[in-house]
Amino acid sequence: MRAAPPRGPGAISHAAPHDRPGVAFCLNLGDFAGVPHFVSEYSRRLTARLGGLLACALALSLAACGPQYTTVSRVNASHPVVAGDKSETFGYRKWISNTSEPDIIIIGIHGFCGASIDYANLGNHLLAHQPGTGLYAYEVRGQGSDPILARRGDIGDPKDWYRDLFAFTQLVRERHPDAKIVWFGESMGGLIAAHALRESPMTDMPCDALVLSSPVVRFRDDIPAWKIRLLEVASETFPLARISLDTLSGGTDVQMTQSSKHSSQAKKNSYNIQQYTLRLLGTLGRHIESMNDCAANLRVPVLVLHGGRDYFNSDSDVRGFMAHVAPGVAKTYRNYPNAYHLLMYDAQQDKIFRDIESWLNGLRRDRFWKKLFHKIPKDFA
Numbered sequence: 001m002r003a004a005p006p007r008g009p010g011a012i013s014h015a016a017p018h019d020r021p022g023v024a025f026c027l028n029l030g031d032f033a034g035v036p037h038f039v040s041e042y043s044r045r046l047t048a049r050l051g052g053l054l055a056c057a058l059a060l061s062l063a064a065c066g067p068q069y070t071t072v073s074r075v076n077a078s079h080p081v082v083a084g085d086k087s088e089t090f091g092y093r094k095w096i097s098n099t100s101e102p103d104i105i106i107i108g109i110h111g112f113c114g115a116s117i118d119y120a121n122l123g124n125h126l127l128a129h130q131p132g133t134g135l136y137a138y139e140v141r142g143q144g145s146d147p148i149l150a151r152r153g154d155i156g157d158p159k160d161w162y163r164d165l166f167a168f169t170q171l172v173r174e175r176h177p178d179a180k181i182v183w184f185g186e187s188m189g190g191l192i193a194a195h196a197l198r199e200s201p202m203t204d205m206p207c208d209a210l211v212l213s214s215p216v217v218r219f220r221d222d223i224p225a226w227k228i229r230l231l232e233v234a235s236e237t238f239p240l241a242r243i244s245l246d247t248l249s250g251g252t253d254v255q256m257t258q259s260s261k262h263s264s265q266a267k268k269n270s271y272n273i274q275q276y277t278l279r280l281l282g283t284l285g286r287h288i289e290s291m292n293d294c295a296a297n298l299r300v301p302v303l304v305l306h307g308g309r310d311y312f313n314s315d316s317d318v319r320g321f322m323a324h325v326a327p328g329v330a331k332t333y334r335n336y337p338n339a340y341h342l343l344m345y346d347a348q349q350d351k352i353f354r355d356i357e358s359w360l361n362g363l364r365r366d367r368f369w370k371k372l373f374h375k376i377p378k379d380f381a
Helices: 041-050 052-057 116-129 159-175 188-198 225-237 245-249 262-266 278-289 291-297 315-323 349-375
Strands: 012-014 023-029 089-095 104-109 133-138 180-186 209-213 242-244 275-277 302-307 331-336
Touching (some): 089 116, 104 188, 116 133, 159 180, 180 188, 188 209, 209 349, 242 278, 278 291, 302 315, 302 349, 315 331
Parallel strands (some): 104 133, 104 180, 209 302
Antiparallel strands (some): 012 023, 023 089, 089 133
């Protein structure tokens, strides 16, 4: 990067990276407060009442648990830093061609229980088939690669998610000033991206386009409203109480791809989190409930990807979300009837990646014609 972004909560700086595609780097975030945690007997009693709601409210905790990889190394610290240390670092990975400067950069925001390495399949595919598109993916705050151990499985203020994304986007723009920026959120990452855009000024969008892969856009119909309200009350009353993933799932092992289920796979991941705070669950629930509002506020082209066998939402759920996007905003919806939740690891990933390529090329064509139009003399036009 040629210049560092402003400091402050959520600001990100970076360790000097190498320029090899697919390798892990670091970012430095400052000015955070530590988050204490405890396990409450109340949380166990509450789970018995909420039953299946927690499994659905934690759709995102069951999502994005891809194959096991080594977590991102933190080259600025010899061990995970303590809460409040201004030198804490978050990792990121990039897939950038060594032979051509990309004209489109994807910024990946991974899902709950996930990591930046979840974008490896897409990043490697783009390097091989569309090197003009680069990909960066960073480690999301409060997830399994957060250097502050006490903060894993928790989020104090969800706006910290947005600030991290804004700051990382600024870093990427400084490195690739002429490239279009596309946010690509998977599952919970899609919630973060959509809400971050809703927080942005209508006249100054931080990204040029948006991809939502397996977004959770509403609660399932079999979740009664009173259970959702009970979760909200519990998260406000005992925000730091933690519940284990096994307890949340109620013994249900959700199919995530054709060949993998959540419970068996999650335990293999080095970045797996054992327990989650009630306030994190409440935050996810509120984000899910406000996704239609986010759709109505979108002002950039959006591509939404959905698997027909996704446990958490149906095709009609996602189509309902798309119907809230304002007229005049370019929107594309792709449904894959035989695919599951983790589309970047699905058996149909090659078709999904080709559809992403095609959509990105559409962005390129739009940019070409806009540039051409601006070059035509006004008196001639």
